[in-house]
Amino acid sequence: MDRRRVEEAVMKGLMKAATLLIVGVLGLIMLTILVRGIRAMSWSMLTQTPKGGFYLGREGGILNAIVGSFYIAGGATGLAFAAAVPVVLYLNVFCRRGSRTAAVIRFLLDVLWGVPSIVFGAFGFLLMLAVGLRASLLGGILTVSLFVLPILCRAMDEVVRMIPTDLLESSYALGATRLQTAVRVVLRQASAGILTAVLIAFGRGVGDAASVLFTAGYSDQIPQSLTRPAATLPLAIFFQLGTPFPQVQDRAYAAALILTVVVLATSLLSRRLGRRLTRHSIS
Template sequence: MDLYLRRRLVNAVALAAACAAAVLGLLFLGWILWTLVAKGLAGIDWALFTQDTPPPMAEGGLRNAFYGSAVMCLMAILIGTPLGIAAGTWLSEYGAAARIATVVRFVNDILLSAPSIVLGLFVYTLVVQQAGGSFSAVAGALSLAFIVLPVVVRTTDEMLQLVPVQMREAALSLGIPQWKVTVQVLYRSAMPGIVTGVLLALARISGETAPLLFTAFGNQYFTLDVTHPMASVPVVMYQFAGSPYTSWQDIAWAGALVLTLFVLLTSLVARAIVARKRVNHD
């Protein structure tokens, strides 16, 4: 009986500590979100989306930064997604029995957990310095693509492994080539999970600052040339939030709110895709 009471006491203490930690974390999260909404709403207006970043003590917006972030994120997705899907397909379908597959998965896990600033420095050394010291949106997209790549590789590999073996055997028994089985059978079954991984990677890179500081750098003006420095929302937030100018701080808070809403929307879409896949599967 004493042992039973001791176990119940330990369980009650552990449960209380876990609940207290969860409540504390939710309180801080709610505080952060409330501060973000309270300060960010004050800077949301039409000028935020139609005017470029202003000089000190002047009115302006984030049009050039929104465009730059959209372009670099889109380029990163276009670079990282095909390579990630191809690598994940090879790991799952062609190189599963090879020793090198274990090495590739290990390196991919390292890249997945690598600090983004390290990836930015790598692209800075490889692209910016080698290209004559020119910052550009292309270099920024490459640094973000290195963040997208391991996420897509891991997602594709796991989603294809979840496809039942019977589907492969049934398709191969009909005389269908392996590549056609992969494209027409396996991809169709795993596509919702792969798309979810791509959307989560997009949500992650949309808020990255450190890689862009070393690659895209920033630009106060609107530009369509991806071979030159280009503004981005995270970099502008980093620059404006620490400034002594109230107008810049308001723009930084508004940009943070818009970026948070975008990440939230992307995450909700990813969850909706997963939920729809489960419903269709059931």
């Protein structure tokens, strides 16, 4: 009798300890990034490109990577969104509930979601070789858009799937076609969730390093055209942390702080907006 009580107490203690440890690790990570990042942060970090020599120049900031990351993640999310909207509408409006085709496509998208980003990077590079494109802003956008496509599709799909069938049926009852229903009812009803999905995809796209490693290249300049290489925040961190120069490493810490803030702000924003916009839809 008593042993059972002791065992339960011990296990419960271990569980609480494990939970605390995980929270502690999270705190430690945030603290590390915050302390190093703030120490390295300055106004010129945000407003200047690196100066004083290619790659290893010890002055200037990381504007090139900030702008590059927004170009690539923004472009890729936009591109993937354009592809994901018809896919999601097809799965939910044009396919019947319980359709086999839809189930298979969803399954494949889930599988695609699990593909490591380095594989996307390698495959994107393969594609670029095939069409003669060199590491560039465009290459990065294309590759990252492949990377975020399954995330966007499945996140939007989950929202759109929640729309009650009655709502679609009441639109059909007015004589609307599936396309009209999809565009005017479904998209509007799911707008909050769709925005959330877009922000999630952007957050994932902006933070990923392996997919842009070979495809976007790296440059100290802000890219002036789609065919020029572009720096990104993850790679700015990765390359500059590995250098022996403290001034260059500082740029990595600053970039890590900015990247973390951008990603977390995106995720917070998506929660907030998601909650606020649901007011306009019928539940």
